[in-house]
Amino acid sequence: MEEEDMQYGILRFEEPKRNTSRKIIHIDMDAFYASVEIRENPSLKNKPVIIARHPRETGGRGVVATASYEARKFGIHSAMSSQKAYELCPQGIFIPANFDLYREVSRQMHAIFHRYTDKIQPLSLDEAYLDVTDNLINQKSGTIIAQNIQRDIYKELQLTCSAGVSYNKFIAKLASDYKKPKGITVIPPDKAQAFLFSLPIEKFHGVGAKSVEKMHALNIFSGEDLYNKTELELVESFGKMGHSLYRKVRGIDDSEVINDREPKSIGKESTFLENLTTENEVIQSLRVLSRKVMANLKKKEKHGKTVVLKIRYEDFQTYTRRRTFQDYIKDEDQLFQIALSIWEEESMDLGVRLLGITVTSLESVIYETIPLPLWKKSEDERNKIEHEDKT
Ligand SMILES: [Mg+2]
Incomplete structure (x- = not known):
């Protein structure tokens, strides 16, 4: 950052400051x-x-x-x-x-994002910002994380996406759009100004068709033209948006990646030190995973009807199989039985390296719609009565 500040040293005195310490990725699926x-x-x-x-x-x-x-x-x-x-x-x-299908695929994409960071802001089913400044794989390079995500999405979902990597959301989104499909565009702080200068004004997201017309009338066709307008000129023509355009074209956008706190799916995976080679080992593992997933669902007060079983074999082939039920999955045993029934359709010719169970399409547990606690209570009471009868 220092070197670059020197470059714009003259301007810096009166310019708002850039924060270049973050690493932001914008992922956009190709023709989703x-x-x-x-x-x-x-x-x-x-x-x-x-x-x-x-x-x-x-x-x-x-x-x-x-x-x-x-x-x-x-x-x-x-x-x-x-x-x-x-x-x-x-x-x-x-x-x-x-849309049911696209939503489901979108959930799977988000499950991949969550391997790298929990700071994710979806913009639509097929687009999201990720803040990877601090990430779950201790990777310093945002570029490497973006490449990993592209690879995971391609391998596991057989879909391609484009990625933009930069130090703020505004530039990351412009960057993901720069090379499509399957593109990855990295704009480090020292390349940001040149990148913004070169862009046609139509590309500045947030600038609608009406504003573009207005810009053209003011002889603004590129980022550079925009840069050369004073803040006052921009505010006079575009109101409040003028302030933000003035900052954005200078590479300044401090808006946070706002977490979508509602989990869309809850899952758990285990990678085994030694490949599982017997049915019994697999069954044991599914039982443990079901228990953990159900405990987590209860904790988050969520429930779902779709179960996804993920299996990676020793040759690294990875499969995900899903099953959707009419009713919400109510307990650990039911989840286990479902996972088991999906597993039973697999043949075990190869050792199993990884197993995962995820419950997706989650909804919040709302008291009126879930008779579970009452039902459970009555069952417990019934047991108690039976027990009392015996004694
Ligand atoms: Mg898209």
Whole structure:
């Protein structure tokens, strides 16, 4: 930081200060909904996939949620009317959005993020900021963490994402958008000003279409043009946003990564020092994991209907199998039975290196909707009565 402050030493006297001590990653999935659909149905690969109901079925109403990169070549983009998309690409494959599925995949992404940091701020199902200044793997390099996340997401979810790495949220988000798909863009403090200068003003997120028009009228086309306006000029034209633009174009954004404290899933994994080679060892381990997961769910007052079993074999092939139930999973034994039933569909040809159980799609336990405590109590009382009867 010192060297760079020298570089802008003249300005520094009157400029607001930059805090460059944080490491922030912005992750953005590539064509998320479309990519998930293509993953689920590989025959869609390399085809123009448009996530929207076909305008034929909607009388021309409806908008595009996402389009695959092939569809984008026809000029199709999200928020476009599906009628327009159809006109641009009549051979496009229209698929109605399946948000339950996307939410589920998003939870899996977040489970991956949580391996590295608990300071995560989701912006949507497919985008999040991560503060990795202090992280769970004691890795000093934000770049390496971003690469790990990209790798994990690709290996485990068969999806790609783009990452931006910098010292604040504003630049990290611009960076993730810089090279897409599968990109990683790192903007260290000493490259930030040049990066911001070079960007077309349309790219500054938070600057809407109306403001862009206004900027162009003021001869602001790039970050550099914006930088050359005084704070007063910007405030006169853009009000409160003028202050923040003045700071952002100078690489200043101290906004925190605001934790989403509500856990979407609770899970536990065990990696074994020696691979498990017998069914019995696996069953024992599933029992222990079920107990720990259920204890954690109770502590956080959450419950869920979906169980995910993760298995990594000695050859490092990793599988996740899930099962969703009609009702909330109520206790450790039920969780164990479910995990076991998923496991029973696996063959044990290879040693097991890792097992994990996760309960996802969590909801808060609300007193009225959960008869469990009452039911439990009555059962306990019943036992007690039975016991008393015997004595
Ligand atoms: Mg995205």
